Amino acid sequence: MYRKAVFPGKYIQGVGAIGELPALIKLLGKQGLLLTSPSVHNKVLPHCGIDLSAKAIPVEIFRGECCENELARMSAIVVRKHVDVLVGMGGGKTIDTAKIAADRANIPVIVIPTIASTDAPCSGCAVCYSQDGIFEAVYYQKTNPAAVLVDLEIIAAAPTRFLVAGMGDALSTWFEARSCDRTRSANECGGYSTTVGLHIAKFCYETLLAYGVAGKVANEQHIVTPALDHIVEANILLSGIGFESAGLAAAHAIHNGLTALSETHAFHHGEKVAFGVLAGLQLADASAEESETVFSFCEDVGLPTTLADIGLGKASRKKLMLAAEKTCVPGQSVHHEAGVITPQNVLNAMLAADAIGRARISGRRKHPARELQERGISH
Ligand SMILES: [Zn+2]
Numbered sequence: 001m002y003r004k005a006v007f008p009g010k011y012i013q014g015v016g017a018i019g020e021l022p023a024l025i026k027l028l029g030k031q032g033l034l035l036t037s038p039s040v041h042n043k044v045l046p047h048c049g050i051d052l053s054a055k056a057i058p059v060e061i062f063r064g065e066c067c068e069n070e071l072a073r074m075s076a077i078v079v080r081k082h083v084d085v086l087v088g089m090g091g092g093k094t095i096d097t098a099k100i101a102a103d104r105a106n107i108p109v110i111v112i113p114t115i116a117s118t119d120a121p122c123s124g125c126a127v128c129y130s131q132d133g134i135f136e137a138v139y140y141q142k143t144n145p146a147a148v149l150v151d152l153e154i155i156a157a158a159p160t161r162f163l164v165a166g167m168g169d170a171l172s173t174w175f176e177a178r179s180c181d182r183t184r185s186a187n188e189c190g191g192y193s194t195t196v197g198l199h200i201a202k203f204c205y206e207t208l209l210a211y212g213v214a215g216k217v218a219n220e221q222h223i224v225t226p227a228l229d230h231i232v233e234a235n236i237l238l239s240g241i242g243f244e245s246a247g248l249a250a251a252h253a254i255h256n257g258l259t260a261l262s263e264t265h266a267f268h269h270g271e272k273v274a275f276g277v278l279a280g281l282q283l284a285d286a287s288a289e290e291s292e293t294v295f296s297f298c299e300d301v302g303l304p305t306t307l308a309d310i311g312l313g314k315a316s317r318k319k320l321m322l323a324a325e326k327t328c329v330p331g332q333s334v335h336h337e338a339g340v341i342t343p344q345n346v347l348n349a350m351l352a353a354d355a356i357g358r359a360r361i362s363g364r365r366k367h368p369a370r371e372l373q374e375r376g377i378s379h
Pocket of ligand 1: 118119169252269273
């Protein structure tokens with residue numbers, strides 16, 4: 001196995017960046033087609049100031065699921081309209097449909113995320129579901145997207161919960177990259193991590209700590225500030241390159257385990273991943289100082305720190321064990337962590353993270369010696 005890293009062809013981010021789309025399409029081909037969700041079509045496109053007439057850039061409305069039916073429909077349109085550049089604009093499923101359809105047609109894809117809730121836009125993989133939304137397969141494209149275009153005004157206008165979830169996804173990047181590096185495990189593009197992947201992952205974490213709170217506040221006001229700019233880049237570009245080129249470990253495996261419990265389905269990917277990070281730190285024997293920093297960050301930006309925060313406040317240990325078992329299925333990235341990983345260890349890590357999170361909320365964050373002192377017991 002070799003060291004390997006993958007990147008999007010171009011990454012463009014800024015206020016009004018959507019205006020670059022016509023020139024980008026021209027650069028990559030002759031006939032573009034924009035696939036977008038109904039909500040983006042109705043709320044975002046009318047204000048984006050580019051010519052989306054059938055003669056310029058025809059628009060196709062996404063039918064709601066990234067499934068084989070929708071992919072076949074897109075393939076037929078691509079052939080019929082002689083499309084040689086496909087644009088996917090919206091959330092995860094719209095983007096994934098455009099990625100797979102473009103890959104099958106051997107044409108470049110331009111990705112325009114309208115929310116910064118995950119690090120998927122820059123990646124060269126996409127998830128396909130059944131028509132009823134049940135996971136079917138992950139498809140790996142021949143190359144990463146030809147271009148990723150991020151308009152900060154569009155991201156700032158979206159609900160804050162998406163940005164915060166994206167910070168949860170981005171929070172995992174450094175810890176998982178570090179674990180893969182320590183155990184010399186494979187990254188997500190089939191190689192060992194490169195120095196660039198590792199450094200980008202670390203810088204992603206540092207950016208979150210420095211600008212997370214201010215970025216969230218800007219999003220709440222729906223304004224673009226330098227802090228929001230930094231956080232969007234961390235969520236989409238730094239985390240995107242970081243996870244693909246440096247690897248996944250406990251946090252995403254615990255996320256995958258948690259999806260086995262229906263109570264967590266109302267929560268975003270990044271919200272479950274954030275709890276996976278906290279549990280992963282308990283599993284990997286992280287220092288108390290590091291654990292403290294990550295808990296504080298999650299509390300400050302409003303990411304989950306307890307099982308109750310992801311719908312599992314009343315879940316029994318037996319039920320949580322189902323998630324722990326799914327986390328540890330062979331092939332899951334939790335095995336990129338050092339040491340012997342068992343469902344019992346993973347369950348214990350989840351319970352420990354939850355207990356710390358609850359203790360912090362109820363204000364019992366005191367040093368044991370101080371607690372004794374306050375209770376009148378001193379040495
Ligand atoms: Zn993720």
